[in-house]
Amino acid sequence: MADCLFCAIANKTIPATIVYEDELVIAFKDINPVTPVHVLLIPKKHIDSLATVALEDKELLGHMLLSVKKVAELLQIDQDGYRLVSNCGENGGQVVKHLHFHLLGGKKLGTKLS
């Protein structure tokens, strides 16, 4: 999608530190990390957010979650644990309008979610 930052990262027209990639997804380091490990996992296909996923995205969504597991293992945070967040829409604090999962780890996180 034109003018989408994360599509540009997926197309490699904007650089990012990629930690994992396959035919459907790409995972890269957040430019402004809030935890020692802060990775964004996105579908290569443009989807605005969880609010706009369609039934045809069912397999892709499952693939994204299995990819999170894979990335957590690659970055060696699977044993200690991690948090997965997807901000959705205005109230959810979504800034980049391309579906993404924040994978947060590398330290013990608090229990407060808001």
Ligand code: 5GP
């Ligand atoms: P949101 O608030 O939309 O859930 O999160 C967007 C995330 O994208 C933020 O954590 C922000 O730091 C990250 N981000 C914004 N621009 C860039 C960029 O150009 N490169 C990378 N790697 N991350 C970005």
Ligand code: ZN
């Ligand atoms: Zn996009």
